[in-house]
Amino acid sequence: MAINLYGKWRLEVVKAIHNWENRYVIDGASSGGGTFDGVVGPAKVIDGVHWQLRAEYRENAGEPWAESDMMIDAAPDRIDIRATIGAEDPLPQLDFEDIEWDARWQGDTLFDIPVRPFAVRILDLGQMPDGIFETAIGVYYMGVRVENHWGLAFGPDHAIDITPQSRAQLTARGIDVIDSFTQRELDMLGQKLSGTGISLEGLEPDRSRVFYFKIDVREASPRKHDITFSVTNRAGMADPGDPRRFKTKQIFVSSSYIDETTGQIVSEVQEGEIRVQLREVAIDRVTAKKKRRRLDGSDGKGGGEKPRRGGRRRNPGARDLRRALEALLKGKDIDPCLIQKLLTCYCSCRDLPGFPGGGGYDPTDPWGGGRDPRFPGDGKWQYPPFLAFPTKFDYTVTPSEPFDGQYGPLPYDDPWWKVLLIIIAVILLIAGMIAEAADIAYQDEDNVIGTLGAFQQDDIDAALCVIDTDRALAMNTVLDAQGDEDFLNPLTALNGMVTAVTGNVMTHAEVSNLLVLPIDDPQRKVFKSGATTGFTHGIISGLSPTGHSEAAWSIDQLQITRDPAFDEPTSQKGDSGSVWIHTETLRPVGLHHSGAADGSGNFSIASLLEDVQRILNITI
The missing domain is CATH 2.60.120.400 (Calcium-mediated lectin)
Incomplete structure (x- = not known):
């Protein structure tokens, strides 16, 4: 040999x-x-x-x-x-x-780290722009490219590690080195642990490979930080203190937060800060819809097993995260740490028993149910990364020290200030991927998606929309209760559809006539099929000019209360846009827009479709 x-x-x-x-x-x-x-x-x-x-x-x-x-x-x-x-x-x-x-x-070197260690997001294994570590995201894989400059291939006892002295210095600067990896992580990264370091076994001279440490930068200051790496042999060395066994490199850290007084996103580096006011965000809904995977084990297109019977347990953290993101995009004061906490809660709660596939994801059976921890989900679907990028925004740059002439300092003397804009975009991307955000990304194709036309918020809170041609439901048809929803009280059949819904909407006068009947009269019963709660029932309880606080209401709105025959809420946040239908005649009555602010679902409010047609000049 x-x-x-x-x-x-x-x-x-x-x-x-x-x-x-x-x-x-x-x-x-x-x-x-x-x-x-x-x-x-x-x-x-x-x-x-x-x-x-x-x-x-x-x-x-x-x-x-x-x-x-x-x-x-x-x-x-x-x-x-x-x-x-x-x-x-x-x-x-x-x-x-x-x-x-x-x-x-006859050589005199051992190894080299040719490029600056770089930040890799744990969620999707995407590299951060210019490899910068952003404190708002927190924990990263730190990619370290190692070149073998020795005369032999590294053996099973060779490892690269961060020196104890460097670890102590990093801790003092708010950076923690996390030595624990799950076996799934190691398999995914293709590496083996060796003590607190990473095994270099098999790396031949003049070859390089990226090895990954795990660090938490949430408490780090926005600046350059030195990290000293060493290559050692756990079986013993004749020269353990030889300086050629050590390499010191720098990592760059930025820190982003929300300015509570201005509502701006601020990203700080050693050389100054950049402030951003978001105006518009673009989302790639095509990729999100094409690549998604159902958590119940089916492919969402007729393949796989049917959804299980029984309610689908929702994660309350996802709802809170969506609210935080909506507020952020509106320029309101939101602490990025809140988003980080919600992400942590969401990811941990999603593995609890009771969720579809709870207890783990089998990578060998991609349609077998369960949540792949690398990708986000909304309790029903799992999504690969998709584009969500700010398209309109204002920004200003403020150097930490005054400068003469036309050109100011570059962050870290290396990347452009605009890299920080990309980092801010990535923060929004990560958060947006996890949230139960807009229906275009996180709900069934059966929920209305399309191009907006005429709209009015006051009095009707409604908009015209050109519907996608790939809708699964025909006109005058709504989904009945589905087996993977929380509430299983169908009108016709579970997992079926309610058809023959007429386009002849119920008028204000007809609703007024119903209100003189006893509250438990069957003619006062209505139902709707919404994006959040699915198929639920209610009872028409009144007409009054009230609704949510984001609009002004000068005309009567349809008031709906719980139906005591069913143990279910009338609606929850996210059901807006669903149509309340008269149960006995299958005539549309109202367009849902409001509900109980405390999340109890005790009542719902809808605009009369008669008013929606009149104000938006709709003819059916």
């Missing part, structure tokens, strides 16, 4: 104890290669990027040459390698002295 060597080596045969004819061959060297007799003699210098030393033997001149067994002993580990290489013919006693070389590597 040949020995692989790299770079320039000095080889000297110091022993040659054999009965058969021996020789050795040097293949692949740029200089010093060839075939040589296996006898003690002067040293030879061989050089090459990657070359092989192979020993051979034969019993007599009439026999072909065969390869000898070989070994290399480079212990104790040292940068200027001094090794014993031995060759052995197939004899009962293996002493590897048929040919023995004293081998000395």
